[in-house]
Amino acid sequence: MADRQSLEALFxxxxxxxxxxxxxxxxxxxxxxxxxxxxxxxxxxxxVENDYAxxxxxxxxxxxxxxxxxxxxxxxxxxxxxHWGRWRPSAAARRQGGLAIRLETLVYRDRVPLGQAAEMLRxxxxxxxxxxxxxxxxxxxxxxNSPRPTPVGSGxxxxxxxxxxxxxxLHAEEADTQxxxxxxxxxxxxxxxxxxxxxxxxxxxxxxxxxxxxGLPQKPLYRRLERAMTxxxxxxxxxxxxxxxxxxxxxx
Amino acid sequence: xxxxxxxxxxxxxxxxxxxxxxxxxxxxxxLARSPEALEIHADAAAVLGELESKSGKVVPLVSPRAAGGRxxxxxWLAAAAILAGVALAGPLFYATRSDxxxxxxxxxxxxxxxxxxxxxxxxxxxxxxxxVTDALTPGARAGRAGALSVDLEIAVWSRDTAAASRLASExxxxxxxxxxxxxxxxxxxxxxxxxxxxxxxxxxxLDRAADAAGKLTEPDVYRLAAWAEASRIAAAQRRxxxxxxxxxxxxxxxxSEIKTLPEGAAPVLERLRSALPSPGVPDWTALDRDLAELxxxxxx
Numbered sequence: 001m002a003d004r005q006s007l008e009a010l011f012x013x014x015x016x017x018x019x020x021x022x023x024x025x026x027x028x029x030x031x032x033x034x035x036x037x038x039x040x041x042x043x044x045x046x047x048v049e050n051d052y053a054x055x056x057x058x059x060x061x062x063x064x065x066x067x068x069x070x071x072x073x074x075x076x077x078x079x080x081x082x083h084w085g086r087w088r089p090s091a092a093a094r095r096q097g098g099l100a101i102r103l104e105t106l107v108y109r110d111r112v113p114l115g116q117a118a119e120m121l122r123x124x125x126x127x128x129x130x131x132x133x134x135x136x137x138x139x140x141x142x143x144x145n146s147p148r149p150t151p152v153g154s155g156x157x158x159x160x161x162x163x164x165x166x167x168x169x170l171h172a173e174e175a176d177t178q179x180x181x182x183x184x185x186x187x188x189x190x191x192x193x194x195x196x197x198x199x200x201x202x203x204x205x206x207x208x209x210x211x212x213x214x215g216l217p218q219k220p221l222y223r224r225l226e227r228a229m230t231x232x233x234x235x236x237x238x239x240x241x242x243x244x245x246x247x248x249x250x251x252x
Numbered sequence: 253x254x255x256x257x258x259x260x261x262x263x264x265x266x267x268x269x270x271x272x273x274x275x276x277x278x279x280x281x282x283l284a285r286s287p288e289a290l291e292i293h294a295d296a297a298a299v300l301g302e303l304e305s306k307s308g309k310v311v312p313l314v315s316p317r318a319a320g321g322r323x324x325x326x327x328w329l330a331a332a333a334i335l336a337g338v339a340l341a342g343p344l345f346y347a348t349r350s351d352x353x354x355x356x357x358x359x360x361x362x363x364x365x366x367x368x369x370x371x372x373x374x375x376x377x378x379x380x381x382x383x384v385t386d387a388l389t390p391g392a393r394a395g396r397a398g399a400l401s402v403d404l405e406i407a408v409w410s411r412d413t414a415a416a417s418r419l420a421s422e423x424x425x426x427x428x429x430x431x432x433x434x435x436x437x438x439x440x441x442x443x444x445x446x447x448x449x450x451x452x453x454x455x456x457x458l459d460r461a462a463d464a465a466g467k468l469t470e471p472d473v474y475r476l477a478a479w480a481e482a483s484r485i486a487a488a489q490r491r492x493x494x495x496x497x498x499x500x501x502x503x504x505x506x507x508s509e510i511k512t513l514p515e516g517a518a519p520v521l522e523r524l525r526s527a528l529p530s531p532g533v534p535d536w537t538a539l540d541r542d543l544a545e546l547x548x549x550x551x552x
Contacts, residue, residue: 009537010490017303024299060490062264066300070260070267073295077288187284191277194284195293203294206301213297214280215269 007052014068018044021069025076030112030120043075092141098201099127103134104141114138126204185235193228200225258282258289267296304412368406368415368485375399376544377551390430391514394469395550397426398477401462404443406485408458409451420444427465436464472510477550479503484543492533500528516549 011018022043026036047054058067093100099121106117118134121127127134186194195214199205207225211218237243265271266279283290377396388396400423407416420443428437439461443454466474479500486494504525508518523542527535 006535006537009540013488013540020303021299024302025295027302028295028298057261058490059261060492061261062268062270063489065489066264066268066296067261069299069303070264070292070296073292073299074260076295077292191281191284195280195290198284198287198290199294199297203291203298205294205297209297209301212301212304213267213293215266 004051007055010055010064011047011052014064015044017065018047018068018072021065021072025072029076029080030106030110030116039076039079042079043072046075046078047071090142096137096140098198098204099129100137100141101202102126102204103138107138108143121204124204125206126201181236181239181241185232185239188235189228189232193224193231196221196225197228197232258286258292263289263293263296267293267300368403368410368412375551376548388426391470391473391512392551393426393430394466394471394473395477395547395552397423397465397469398474399481399547399551400426401458401465402478402481402485405455405458405462408443408447408454411451413448417444417447420447423461423465427468430468433468436461436468439464470512472507472512473514473550476503476507476510476513477547479507480543480546480550483539484547487534487536487539487543490536495528495534495539501525504528514549514552517546520546520549 019040022040023036026039031039054071058064089101089104093104102121103117106112106120107114112120114135115131118129118131121134122129129137186197189197192214196210199210199213200207205213207221208218210216211221233243262271262275262279266276271279283293375396377392400419404416404419404423407419420440424437424440424444427433427440439457443457443461446454446457462478483494483500504521507513507521508525513521520542523538524546527538527542
């Protein structure tokens with residue numbers, strides 16, 4: 001195992017990268033500048049504690065920079081859970097698909113103002129819907145209390161969605177069935193296709209980022225995503241879902 | 253930490269394209285089952301994408317999977333062949349030793365996927381603001397060219413177009429001002445213009461340019477600097493496998509006999525020769541220091 005001095009040197013050598021990566025994690029989750037600074041301090045403390053135990057576990061099986069980015073992404077989950085509690089998307093969002101999940105997460109979990117969330121979704125290529133149309137999507141989801149405190153004066157750019165009753169419209173049993181159908185349909189796809197679809201439509205990654213993160217060439221990935229979506233849509237329709245609903249679930 | 257059951261380094265290795273097929277399949281199955289693990293993967297991928305596109309310094313890795321199999325277009329091949337032919341026909345080249353280039357070192361890094369370390373533009377050698385490269389000694393020029401040629405290959409293979417273009421232009425400027433340097437500079441100019449091409453397309457040109465650049469300057473210094481830069485990158489990324497190869501020992505033995513080394517290189521080489529044969533994980537701090545010092549001496 002590397003000694004403390006060498007781990008400290010590694011930490012210091014990577015400090016600039018750590019700070020940039022921590023800031024980028026925070027941007028992805030719509031954190032304010034103060035929250036971003038707080039998370040960066042939290043992450044650096046975690047990397048330093050127990051004589052740089054996180055760095056000591058590095059086995060050089062990957063680039064140190066990639067390892068640190070993954071570690072920071074994991075630390076962000078800890079930070080979020082410590083400060084704002086755990087989060088799960090609502091059943092209604094899961095039924096509506098990736099766009100609804102991402103929108104719900106940004107607005108209710110991360111407390112990003114609707115206008116900013118809409119801009120984030122559009123700029124990352126997850127949707128072309130307008131603010132008004134996205135407000136409509138949000139209105140189909142149950143209103144939830146964010147565990148994250150809202151900074152004073154942050155203000156939502158749009159009116160908060162009206163308390164929603166859409167879950168009431170669906171019988172609980174029917175909702176469970178739909179969710180199970182979606183889950184089972186996805187599970188019938190090859191694992192890599194499941195990951196591709198979820199990264200693209202649930203997590204909102206660009207095709208370039210997906211290609212890089214899975215070590216796949218980018219150009220053929222467009223065709224492959226299209227094929228995976230067609231396959232998934234067919235499975236959803238075979239399971240009794242209407243064509244329109246299947247397309248909506250897959251953000252088509 | 254209350255985290256999904258996932259090894260962060262395995263996930264990082266997946267993103268760097270370094271997992272064996274079986275491990276990759278297992279990890280993808282895990283990601284498909286675990287939304288928590290997938291969220292971490294997605295966050296890390298988005299962050300890497302953002303940082304890499306912004307900085308152009310730390311670059312995405314190209315795995316064998318990602319590297320396409322396109323062949324060099326005929327017109328491009330012809331241009332490269334003409335340029336290479338012009339360069340190699342220069343009388344200067346026949347008078348020098350064979351195999352001067354450091355392509356083998358960067359190839360060893362490429363096998364495992366390599367990244368340009370952050371801050372790669374902060375060169376270890378002494379520079380004077382406003383100084384022109386014309387004033388460099390042949391040895392310093394060779395040292396810089398050897399190191400830059402390794403950085404260029406890494407940039408090309410990791411698809412860092414901006415860095416590749418910048419490095420190729422830097423090499424062109426460095427080598428263009430010396431007698432008979434114009435053909436080599438022309439090759440690097442072409443490489444700068446074609447920085448976005450597939451690595452397989454560019455590599456033959458880079459090989460020829462590196463061969464010519466080594467012969468054009470001080471071949472031994474060029475080769476030693478190429479090794480030092482490849483080692484510096486391997487050390488920055490804590491890759492013990494790079495230093496466990498027996499090639500390092502024989503290279504250091506060879507380097508100790510070079511007559512044209514600048515003052516100050518010998519003690520650093522001696523320290524490296526004592527340190528590197530040791531099995532296991534090297535002393536990274538000492539390696540970082542000594543390799544930077546060696547490059548400083550060679551390029552100044």
